Amino acid sequence: MPLSLMTLSLVDSPVTVEEGRKILERDDYRCQYCGLDGRASFENALVMRVDFVVPRARKGKKDPSNLVACCTPCNTIKGTRVYAGMDEARAFVLARRVELRNAWESKTARPRAKSANA
Numbered sequence: 001m002p003l004s005l006m007t008l009s010l011v012d013s014p015v016t017v018e019e020g021r022k023i024l025e026r027d028d029y030r031c032q033y034c035g036l037d038g039r040a041s042f043e044n045a046l047v048m049r050v051d052f053v054v055p056r057a058r059k060g061k062k063d064p065s066n067l068v069a070c071c072t073p074c075n076t077i078k079g080t081r082v083y084a085g086m087d088e089a090r091a092f093v094l095a096r097r098v099e100l101r102n103a104w105e106s107k108t109a110r111p112r113a114k115s116a117n118a
């Protein structure tokens with residue numbers, strides 16, 4: 001992946017481009033919450049960032065052990081809550097994504113197109 005894409009996605013990150021690249025490389029450019037593959041497309045690359053497992057707002061350290069590759073939607077959903085660990089954080093994010101998807105689907109549901117037999 002061209003470094004310029006990562007630079008774009010890390011513009012407002014508290015970690016440097018080089019620090020961020022190391023974390024993304026370690027995590028194979030995959031969101032550690034939902035598994036989104038940051039290398040699969042330009043659009044995916046644009047939303048990849050580095051997440052503080054324990055948020056900075058909660059005094060989480062800028063240390064590789066507290067940093068993971070993450071997509072922007074999961075980062076937003078995770079917020080600044082404090083979790084017992086990565087497993088609990090992942091479980092929360094994935095459960096919330098399901099809730100949000102269900103809400104979105106119920107609000108955007110359209111009547112099915114009539115079949116030829118109807």
Ligand SMILES: [Zn+2]
Pocket residue numbers: 031032033034035036070071072073074075
């Ligand atoms: Zn994600």
